[in-house]
Amino acid sequence: MKKIITISREYGSGGRDIAKMTAEKLGYTFYDQAIINTVSEATGLNPDYIKKFGENTRRSHIFNYGYNGYMGIGFTGFSLPDYLWQKQRELILYIAGIGNCVIVGRCADYILRERDDCLNVFIHADMESRKKRAIEVYGDPNKNIEKVLKDKDKTRKTNYRYYTDQIWGDASNYHLTLDSSEFGIEKCADFITYLAKQ
Amino acid sequence: MKKIITISREYGSGGRDIAKMTAEKLGYTFYDQAIINTVSEATGLNPDYIKKFGENTRRSHIFNYGYNGYMGIGFTGFSLPDYLWQKQRELILYIAGIGNCVIVGRCADYILRERDDCLNVFIHADMESRKKRAIEVYGDPNKNIEKVLKDKDKTRKTNYRYYTDQIWGDASNYHLTLDSSEFGIEKCADFITYLAKQ
Numbered sequence: 001m002k003k004i005i006t007i008s009r010e011y012g013s014g015g016r017d018i019a020k021m022t023a024e025k026l027g028y029t030f031y032d033q034a035i036i037n038t039v040s041e042a043t044g045l046n047p048d049y050i051k052k053f054g055e056n057t058r059r060s061h062i063f064n065y066g067y068n069g070y071m072g073i074g075f076t077g078f079s080l081p082d083y084l085w086q087k088q089r090e091l092i093l094y095i096a097g098i099g100n101c102v103i104v105g106r107c108a109d110y111i112l113r114e115r116d117d118c119l120n121v122f123i124h125a126d127m128e129s130r131k132k133r134a135i136e137v138y139g140d141p142n143k144n145i146e147k148v149l150k151d152k153d154k155t156r157k158t159n160y161r162y163y164t165d166q167i168w169g170d171a172s173n174y175h176l177t178l179d180s181s182e183f184g185i186e187k188c189a190d191f192i193t194y195l196a197k198q
Numbered sequence: 199m200k201k202i203i204t205i206s207r208e209y210g211s212g213g214r215d216i217a218k219m220t221a222e223k224l225g226y227t228f229y230d231q232a233i234i235n236t237v238s239e240a241t242g243l244n245p246d247y248i249k250k251f252g253e254n255t256r257r258s259h260i261f262n263y264g265y266n267g268y269m270g271i272g273f274t275g276f277s278l279p280d281y282l283w284q285k286q287r288e289l290i291l292y293i294a295g296i297g298n299c300v301i302v303g304r305c306a307d308y309i310l311r312e313r314d315d316c317l318n319v320f321i322h323a324d325m326e327s328r329k330k331r332a333i334e335v336y337g338d339p340n341k342n343i344e345k346v347l348k349d350k351d352k353t354r355k356t357n358y359r360y361y362t363d364q365i366w367g368d369a370s371n372y373h374l375t376l377d378s379s380e381f382g383i384e385k386c387a388d389f390i391t392y393l394a395k396q
Contacts, residue, residue, distance in 0.1 A: 170369070171375035172208075172322050175381070177369035178373070198385065
């Protein structure tokens with residue numbers, strides 16, 4: 001039985017919904033918004049800022065980094081992105097210590113790589129399903145949605161590479177990867193639940 | 199119900215055994231040696247040559263390619279590696295037409311990408327399990343086994359990249375990827391069988 005499930009996902013793949021459903025099926029705590037709120041309290045950073053940049057720090061802060069990389073937060077020597085990463089990392093390690101949880105994104109698979117009670121999952125989907133989902137479910141209003149999705153992939157990939165030195169979406173980082181456009185959201189949650197119980 | 203299962207795998211991950219077991223469980227035909235024999239008959243190439251280079255053409259033939267790329271096989275304009283690829287591709291398309299089959303390696307996931315009755319799987323494992331398996335099960339006598347495994351990965355990756363323009367082992371190419379060192383050979387076969395029946 002796995003105590004911790006980490007779910008990484010492409011934007012528009014329904015990975016967050018699969019994570020939430022898996023948590024319900026296993027009776028585990030679902031961490032996504034809770035991470036944002038806790039990190040906000042610990043750092044004083046705005047929750048919207050954390051939501052926006054918590055997984056995209058590297059690409060979105062090229063300008064910030066040049067400045068903060070030198071001065072640091074409160075002269076700690078940390079750049080703002082690295083400070084946010086550090087706080088998120090501490091929280092993920094703490095959450096994992098409690099166990100029985102599902103954690104979405106934030107390089108949790110890498111942060112918890114030494115644990116053997118952790119099931120690492122990656123969810124992806126084909127471009128058509130992702131576009132449909134981004135528009136219908138998330139209400140993304142952008143007309144050039146394919147470009148938005150590709151930009152999001154690139155940003156997450158860059159962030160993941162920077163902090164983990166691994167390749168985002170490479171099968172070898174995960175115990176299991178699933179194409180949600182092939183199996184559907186509910187079935188993916190069922191599979192993960194089944195495998196977590198092994 | 200999926201009619202065709204393609205299984206790509208890291209050397210030493212037990213992917214071939216998983217494919218064979220899956221074929222037995224589904225009552226499907228297992229294609230690996232059969233592809234080698236048929237291509238050998240059609241081309242006149244030695245089965246050992248096809249076994250050795252059928253998935254490694256690009257890296258192993260840099261010298262051959264320079265020559266054959268110019269002269270071609272029987273003056274067809276094909277280099278020897280491209281000729282072998284072409285013949286394997288034709289056979290895989292033919293086999294898929296019959297259906298109810300499990301095909302191992304040979305970029306079958308890419309060759310059959312237009313079909314919607316095809317389940318594409320990638321099997322990998324951690325380095326320790328792969329080393330153990332390569333020595334114990336495949337009887338690989340090489341002392342520097344980790345280097346051998348990494349070389350095999352590189353060769354398959356290069357070959358896959360050349361013929362498909364995709365990245366070998368990237369989750370997005372497959373409906374499902376599994377870490378056989380996490381779940382074990384039999385469980386992986388069970389899981390693929392279950393998903394093929396959906």
